[in-house]
Amino acid sequence: MSGAQIDGEIIALSRELNRRYGKTYYLASALLSSRTRPYVFALYGFCRFVDDIVDVEQGSVAERLDRIDSIRDRLLAGLAQGDSDDPIVAATIMTIRSFGIPIEYFERFFSSMRQDLVVNRYQSIDDLLVYMDGSAAVIGEMMLPLLGVSDQAARKPARALGNAFQLTNFLRDVGEDLERDRIYLPMQDVERFGAFEALRTRRVTDSFCDLMAFEIARNRRWYADSLTGDSYLHGRALRCVRTARRLYSAILDEIERVGYDVFSNRATVGSAKRGKLFLQGIITP
Structure with a gap:
């Protein structure tokens, strides 16, 4: 794992997403080390952010599909560049690179998020x-x-x-x-x-x-x-x-x-x- 640290404000945002929408996961994550928790918060926060496009955001199906595809494109571009202007995407990139998470996992995730809008x-x-x-x-x-x-x-x-x-x-x-x-x-x-x-x-x-x-x-x-x-x-x-x-x-x-x-x-x-x-x-x- 690299020694890079996720920005404190992004961790606070991701932690709040965990606390608000995943109370069980949030409580269990308290048992993890302080070194691991920020990355868990970042990963959950990213997945929750995309899932909210499906379940919470307003707009047509086509608009929300475009929104999901835009986040996917930003993630892939950010991985190629090593960073992103989008703070939630940037924290996810850092997590992926720090732990060697296969990008194929995220492709499968995005595929199901798109499916949720049409099935x-x-x-x-x-x-x-x-x-x-x-x-x-x-x-x-x-x-x-x-x-x-x-x-x-x-x-x-x-x-x-x-x-x-x-x-x-x-x-x-x-x-x-x-x-x-x-x-x-x-x-x-x-x-x-x-x-x-x-x-x-x-x-x-x-x-x-x-x-x-x-x-x-x-x-x-x-x-x-x-x-x-x-x-x-x-x-x-x-x-x-x-x-x-x-x-x-x-x-x-x-x-x-x-x-x-x-x-x-x-x-x-x-x-x-x-x-x-x-x-x-x-x-x-």
Whole structure:
């Protein structure tokens, strides 16, 4: 890793993006060393910045696609030049160069961000996983060098954890996503459990509960698949990842606790439970 340091103002901005939009990740990142955290903030801040073009910014689909492509072009040009006038891009360039993150990872990320603007239904879990490759699994791969892992065998569990985190988001945010006319639950599963009407009317029915129970079971299998990745981690990095997994998987418990009502409730882990899980992350060897 190079000795270059990311500008303090950019770190503050990226940290705020982490704190505001990724409270679980932000809490877990506190377990990382002060040397590593700025780069994690920079990477998350960049991904959040691009994702907001999809979910938050106004404008036509064509305008937002152009905006995503413009950021991609600035990143590639900045990598060739070694810097950028855009501070968020500059911090990302420094992170990429400091840790040797393959630019191919970012190409996959941008591909999924573009896809999110033109695709709002996924027929099968395999179709969904194609999207998640660039929106979730690849983030796990990006994080490995920041966590001090170079063994290629660690990529599979890292991808599983990235997918597990995102599926948790999808299950928690079913109601919010419907407001954007998006459904991230595989349509084959929705059909299998007869839950179309429940989604249309935003009602918790027996069929919807069965669908959610099925997806949560899949989600927990992905968390279990990620556990083998812990053997590649040590010290603060291991504590960070374990804590993030515990905190995020606890959202599934909350979804079950509210009877799968993700239409009128946003399942969140209470501060007392978050504090307990965070403390476990500190004291667990």
